[in-house]
Amino acid sequence: xxxxxxxxxxxxxxxxxxxxxxxxxxxxxxxxxxxxxxxxxxxxxxxxxxxxxxxxxxxxxxxxxxxxxxxxxxxxxxxxxxxxxxxxxxxxxxxxxxxxxxxxxxxxxxxxxxxxxxxxxxxxxxxxxxxxxxxxxxxxxxxxxxxxxxxxxxxxxxxxxxxxxxxxxxxxxxxxxxxxxxxxxxxxxxxxxxxxxxxxxxxxxxxxxxxxxxxxxxxxxxxxxxxxxxxxxxxxxxxxxxxxxxxxxxxxxxxxxxxxxxxxxxxxxxxxxxxxxxxxxxxxxxxxxxxxxxxxxxxxxxxxxxxxxxxxxxxxxxxxxxxxxxxxxxxxxxxxxxxxxxxxxxxxxxxxxxxxxxxxxxxxxxxxxxxxxxxxxxxxxxxxxxxxxxxxxxxxxxxxxxxxxxxxxxxxxxxxxxxxxxxxxxxxxxxxxxxxxxxxxxxxxxxxxxxxxxxxxxxxxxxxxxxxxxxxxxxxxxxxxxxxxxxxxx
Numbered sequence: 001x002x003x004x005x006x007x008x009x010x011x012x013x014x015x016x017x018x019x020x021x022x023x024x025x026x027x028x029x030x031x032x033x034x035x036x037x038x039x040x041x042x043x044x045x046x047x048x049x050x051x052x053x054x055x056x057x058x059x060x061x062x063x064x065x066x067x068x069x070x071x072x073x074x075x076x077x078x079x080x081x082x083x084x085x086x087x088x089x090x091x092x093x094x095x096x097x098x099x100x101x102x103x104x105x106x107x108x109x110x111x112x113x114x115x116x117x118x119x120x121x122x123x124x125x126x127x128x129x130x131x132x133x134x135x136x137x138x139x140x141x142x143x144x145x146x147x148x149x150x151x152x153x154x155x156x157x158x159x160x161x162x163x164x165x166x167x168x169x170x171x172x173x174x175x176x177x178x179x180x181x182x183x184x185x186x187x188x189x190x191x192x193x194x195x196x197x198x199x200x201x202x203x204x205x206x207x208x209x210x211x212x213x214x215x216x217x218x219x220x221x222x223x224x225x226x227x228x229x230x231x232x233x234x235x236x237x238x239x240x241x242x243x244x245x246x247x248x249x250x251x252x253x254x255x256x257x258x259x260x261x262x263x264x265x266x267x268x269x270x271x272x273x274x275x276x277x278x279x280x281x282x283x284x285x286x287x288x289x290x291x292x293x294x295x296x297x298x299x300x301x302x303x304x305x306x307x308x309x310x311x312x313x314x315x316x317x318x319x320x321x322x323x324x325x326x327x328x329x330x331x332x333x334x335x336x337x338x339x340x341x342x343x344x345x346x347x348x349x350x351x352x353x354x355x356x357x358x359x360x361x362x363x364x365x366x367x368x369x370x371x372x373x374x375x376x377x378x379x380x381x382x383x384x385x386x387x388x389x390x391x392x393x394x395x396x397x398x399x400x401x402x403x404x405x406x407x408x409x410x411x412x413x414x415x416x417x418x419x420x421x422x423x424x425x426x427x428x429x430x431x432x433x434x435x436x437x438x439x440x441x442x443x444x445x446x447x448x449x450x451x452x453x454x455x456x457x458x459x460x461x462x463x464x465x466x467x468x469x470x471x472x473x474x475x476x477x478x479x480x481x482x483x484x485x486x487x488x489x490x
Contacts, residue, residue, distance in 0.1 A: 036146045036195055038099075039092045040249015046205075047083040048241025050109050050130065051289050051475055052076070053312040053347075056233040058115055058124050061217075070361070074349040076128045076233060077310035078111035079289050086243060088139070097148055099139040107133055107158075109237070114308040115351060117295075123167040124229060130237065131159040133209065135187045146195030147385060147430055156187035156209045158235065166220050166229045175229075177218035183211035183235050192428050192440055194385060199247045204428065204440065206477045211235040238287045238314075240442055240477065272384050272431050274335075275327040276486025282321060282441075284478025286345055287314040288368060292470040294351060307352065311366045311470055313345040321480065325377070333386055335377040343368045345474070352466075361405045362466060368474065371396035371445065373423045384431035391424040394445050396472075404456045404466050411456030419472060421447040435484045440477070447472035 059071030088101030109130040116124040134157050141150030160183050165176045191205030213234045219226040288311060295306040323337030348365040372395050379388025400415045427441030453467040 036143070037092060037249075038090045038097045038141075038143055038148055040247055041087070041089050042201070042245040042247040043085070043087045044243050044245035045083070045085045046103070046105075046203075046241045046243030047081070048205075048239060049080070049475070050082050050107060050133075050237050050239045051079040051287055051312075052109060052111065052128075052130065052235070052237050053287055053314050054078070054111075054128065054233050054235050056113075056126075056231065058126070058229070058231050060227055061230050070350070071230075072115050072349075072351045074113065074115060074309040074351055075312040075347055076111050076113055076126065077289050077312045078109040078128045078130050080108035080110055082107040082109065082133070082239065082241065086245070090139070092143060095143050097139070097141040097143045097150065099141070099150075100137070101139055101152070102136045103134065105133045105239075107131060111310060112308070113310070114306075117307050121169055123165075123169070124231075125165045125167065126231060127163040128233065129161040129163075130235075131161060133158045133237065133239075135207070135209070137187060141193075144384075144430075148193040149190075150193065151188075151190045152205075152207075153188040154186070156185050156211060158183045158209070158211050158237070160211070160214070160235055162214070162216055162231065162233070164216060164218065164229060164231050166227065168220075173220070175218070175220035177216070177229075179214075179216045181214045183214070185209065185211040185235075189239075192430075193245070194387075194428070196244075201245045201247065202243065203245065204242050204442070205240075206442075207237075207239040207241075209237040209239065211237065238475070240475065272381065273327055274325045274333045274381060274386060276484055277322070277324050278437075278482040278484045279322045280320065280480050280482035281318070282339070282341075282478045282480030283316070283318040284441075284476055285315070286317055286343065286368070286474050286476030288312055288345060288347070288366075289473045289475070290366065290470045292366075292468065294362065294364070294466070294468040296352065297465045297467065309349060309351065311347045311349070313347040313366050313368050315344040315346060317341045317343040317345070317476060317478065321482075323377070327381070331381050333377070333379045333381050333388070335379075335388075336375070337377055337390070338372070338374045340370070340372045342370050363403045363405075364468060365401045366470065367399045367401075369397045369399055371447075371474075373443070373445075375423060379429075386429045387426075388429070389424075389426045390441075390443075392422070393420070394423040394447065395420045396445065396447050398447070398450055398472060400450065400452050400468065400470075402452065402454065402466065402468065404454075404464075409456070411454070413452070413454040415450075415452045417450045419447040419450065421445060421472070429482070437482045437484065439480050439482065441480065442475075442477050445472075445474040445476070447474070 054076045057071040084105035086103035090099035107130045113126045137154030139152045187209040189207035193203035215232040217230040290311040319341035321339035325335035345368040352362040375392030398417045425443035429439035451469040
């Protein structure tokens with residue numbers, strides 16, 4: 001499955017989520033009006049996308065002497081689709097909803113790295129796979145009719161495989177070891193669940209999982225003494241998913257009234273006019289998945305020591321948005337929106353440590369400092385809720401800071417790039433009362449690629465040129481608040 005198709009499936013939920021809509025002033029019999037009750041057991045299924053950000057080190061402790069060469073440090077970033085099922089129970093008291101939920105996910109997250117390439121003589125290759133994830137969480141939420149906004153946290157467990165190979169090309173020797181780990185830790189996040197009608201509900205959810213760390217080591221035969229290859233890694237995962245539930249209790253029980261009595265539908269199902277301008281602000285979190293290659297060149301020789309790893313810049317973001325919506329019909333809404341975000345996403349590595357002279361090394365940092373998008377929106381409105389897809393253009397500021405060490409000489413270089421690409425995602429916006437609305441949104445950014453190179457002096461290797469190139473992908477989730485200048489629930 002391609003990366004694009006996985007992310008497209010992760011956002012398609014926004015066309016499925018819906019709650020019944022009624023006209024604000026339409027006279028109806030009280031028996032037909034239902035106050036939604038979230039209490040009871042439920043079971044369901046989900047699908048989504050996961051992106052890891054796992055700080056790692058690789059080295060040969062004790063073989064070359066300590067501390068030369070130093071272990072290399074970088075991120076492993078297993079990413080891919082996931083899917084599974086969940087079951088839980090809710091208790092409702094007024095607007096407050098408390099619950100407990102357990103889930104199990106199959107995961108296809110996988111990531112590769114190739115580091116410690118000593119002039120093609122010694123290479124360490126790594127692959128990390130997340131096979132499954134399970135959680136047991138509490139939920140605390142606020143219900144407004146058929147909408148439930150909730151936070152969630154609890155325990156997490158995962159099955160993680162790590163494959164490590166030491167390749168010594170001059171000796172024609174390949175030594176491989178595989179390790180299996182059952183990781184345990186904690187998970188936290190939040191989401192929105194919405195009634196679809198009858199006993200069915202749907203939800204969109206973000207989870208962050210911290211699953212602890214592991215250390216693997218194995219010996220390879222070598223004249224005189226064996227070589228020990230050691231790999232350590234933290235395991236962190238960002239999960240974006242959508243799901244559907246079937247409830248065995250609650251599910252919109254009707255509230256009785258005197259026979260034949262006429263009344264109005266409750267406020268939370270009143271018709272809402274989305275037409276008009278809106279402005280607002282948002283905050284959120286993003287994580288990159290930027291496949292990177294780095295190496296050095298000594299003319300006229302070809303690229304030496306080509307290492308591959310993944311930059312995973314992560315951090316908070318916040319900004320402003322403005323747009324205009326058109327109520328195309330009773331249920332369909334089109335719109336356009338622009339936004340500007342400041343971002344504090346960054347990641348760093350220390351690689352190219354093992355060369356002809358053990359005084360070599362490269363420290364690199366990659367940052368996403370800001371981005372802006374101009375997107376169309378198309379959605380389906382049910383009462384106070386708008387479920388939408390969005391896509392369009394994106395532009396961003398990316399910075400690469402490189403510091404090369406050769407012997408006792410250090411050379412630094414900084415590169416700033418303005419990159420253009422595309423953004424796509426989806427979300428849910430809900431009327432909060434008056435002119436205010438709140439929303440939760442997921443976006444994927446594809447910003448193309450960047451390439452940097454610089455030449456640094458070396459006492460051993462003249463005209464030493466360091467080159468680095470990265471593809472730029474970012475997944476983010478954000479919550480926002482809008483103020484509507486027109487429309488506002490006519």
